[in-house]
Amino acid sequence: MSAPVEKGLSPWQDAWHRLSRNKAAMLGLWFLVAIVLVCFIGPLMPFVKSPTVINLDNPGADPCAEHWFGTDQLGRDLFARVLYGGQVSLLVGIVATGVAVLIGLIYGSVSGYLGGKLDDLMMRIVDILFALPFLVLVILFSLVVDKPASEFTEWVIKTTGWSRDKVAPITTLMPLFIAIGSIGWLTIARIVRAQVMTFKHQEFVEAARSLGLGHGRILFRHILPNVIGPVIVYTTLAVPGIMLLESVLSFLGLGVRPPNSSWGILIKEGADRMETNTWLLLFPALFFSSTLLALNFLGDGLRDALDPRSSKD
């Protein structure tokens, strides 16, 4: 009789194990799942009203049975606007951050690992991009990108045959993703580079090198998993900033177009009117801040869970 072979746990299973025992992180995770479901599935429900239908006879109404969160300055249902706005904000938070992290991770690790003249050159490029005033760049960018973006929308409609109401809110966000993604990766690239440099002369890397592994394998298999922790922490902290940036950029004409909305825009509109109609600020802000809090809990838990140095039990 042979004893059953004890299967080793992969690092990811191991991480999940640790994460699932962290109550706060799991709470954050389930809350995020719930928010995503509410924002993306919720609007399909028949009782959710249209977020764009105006009723000038009932502006600024208090919450009631018909309008759960009340109505805004044009008499639109705030509950529906918060849900639809959430779609945009979550999408921006995930996609734009994802783009930024991906670019930053690759750029920073290559720069840090290879070092020397190339490292100098790559970091000076980052310095130059950092020095450019962001908002001015964005305004210039919005002038240039306007036509291609609407042509892209037309193209998508023509090739897929989907209705414009479904396509346009997403495709008009493309310039926004590019704008945020193209600037947001700078800090991540610096963090990753610094991390990679501290690891690249440690014993386990030397060991991998002496085994004859290639650069790619050493970098992505042995060094990057160690770098993931700080990157995840930075990412969870960056998402709130990026979601807020979206509202600034939308105000400058890059991104969400009225009557569509996002949490950032709803909060901005609500903050303007907080003396007269508190609900307009309260509800979007509640959704926004609890999502960010959940993200932070989750990020904190992920950092602990993904740290290969944390004790294995």
Add this chain to the structure above:
Amino acid sequence: MTRRALFLLPALLCLAGCQRETQVEKANREGILIFGNSNEPKGLDPQVVTGVLESNILRALFEGLVSDHPSDDAAIVPGGAQTLEPDATATVWTARLRPNAKWSDGTPVTARDYAFSYERILTPEFGAKYAEMLYFLKGADRFNKGETKDFSTVGVEVIDDLTLRLTLRGPTPYFPQVLKHYTWNPVPRHVVLKHGTMTQKGNPWSKLGKIVSNGPYQLKSWRRNDHLEVERNPHYWGAADVTLNGVRFLPITNSYTEARMFRDGQLHTTYTAPPEIVDLMLKENPKVLRQEPYVGTLFIRCNTTRKPLDDARVRRALSLSFNQQEICDKILRGYKPAYGMTPPMAGYDTPHAVTFNPEEARRLMTEAGFPADAKGKRPDFPRLKYLLASRETAATTAQAIQAMWRKELGIEVEIENKEWTAYLAAMQELDYDLAGSGWIGDFLDPLTFLEMWSDGNGNNLTGWSNPKFEELLKQSHQEADPAKRYAILREAETIMTAEAPVLLTAWYARNYLLDPSVEGWYPLLLDNHPFDSIRLRTK
């Protein structure tokens, strides 16, 4: 412990004491008016800037031949000129300047300064956006359009240091009204030439530390995006009668923030009051809320060089299918539905051009080749872009109009926000479909609302022109009799509004907040309040 507490005590007392006096109370003691001015001025050169917010500052710094009256828009107050006399036909005007008028550096103001300024603004290379304001002068348009290089062909004549003779294109009995506009202000020739050439773009003479002015005030400090402050000009001829010591202009873009600052006692007056604040103040403190008529028109420019907006029927359909009354009552508060381009003005009967008539609008749309399908949508009608400058209340109105067009005509427009500079650039290059705009009268005459639509005018920006309209405007310039002149202008306006190069939205009202300590501030149609006669009550 005890020592720290003792140290804290005076600090706390001071804090409590300081909090008791608001900024406004402190300013009242110092005799300084704190003025919410909406945005950072683009500059202080009277011949370059074009905005209302810049004009507020220029009114404190500069003085033209005539000045504004604190309570009567129509009254003429002698300014830089002691007397201003027309000839029998009101075509040639002779101004005798004050011998004691001085620039803030002590140099006398002479007729040469005025002539220099008029030549400067009219020189085509200088590219002044507001040069059309001086087309009242004989030959000014030819000189400004580069048809002649000889400034002596323009009706400006320096008789001697203190006498200026202006010859106009035709009889203009209301000319003193026009002269109140800041484009007619003199600039200091000696200072402009010291820092550059006459027509140099971006000549730095009007920067802090260099600028010299002839009005009741001179520039004291200017920190970008923080404040701009003016103080008494000791060389001003009427300095003894100036009651207010200075004005501090604050560039607060967000009107809700501005209202919040006012309620905290940080401002004497706000630039505007958004609808929610109007409602709130009516309940809370009605005596600080001012709702006054204002000569201005809110409209949407149409780019008439683009399809389908080149068709007057389409433009009219758009114009007839949104409910102005509802927008005024429920969003803009106090504004009036605009049935014509020119807002109500004494003696002028604005022709009725626009009413809410969705039935007629649908008919016009179908006639123009955009029939409705079974669901009431118009699938052939292209998706127009509706350009906006990023401002809060503009977006609210635009979304209401967008929804009304969807409901009444079955068409979709896309609202596009742009930052102010990008918005202006798009309009100047005719790179837009529809653009939310407004116009505030420069002087009390229908001409200020009509002349801008003439061909090639720097403020037209719609690509629209009409030879009959041009002809009538020209005719009005030669008409001396006010009643006949208004009849001609009325005909011109009828032609213009029938073709609807702009979709009229509303006539402005001025909603703003004013602190009760401000005295000598009266409702004015043009909203040009002279600062020098304002008093601040301290308790």
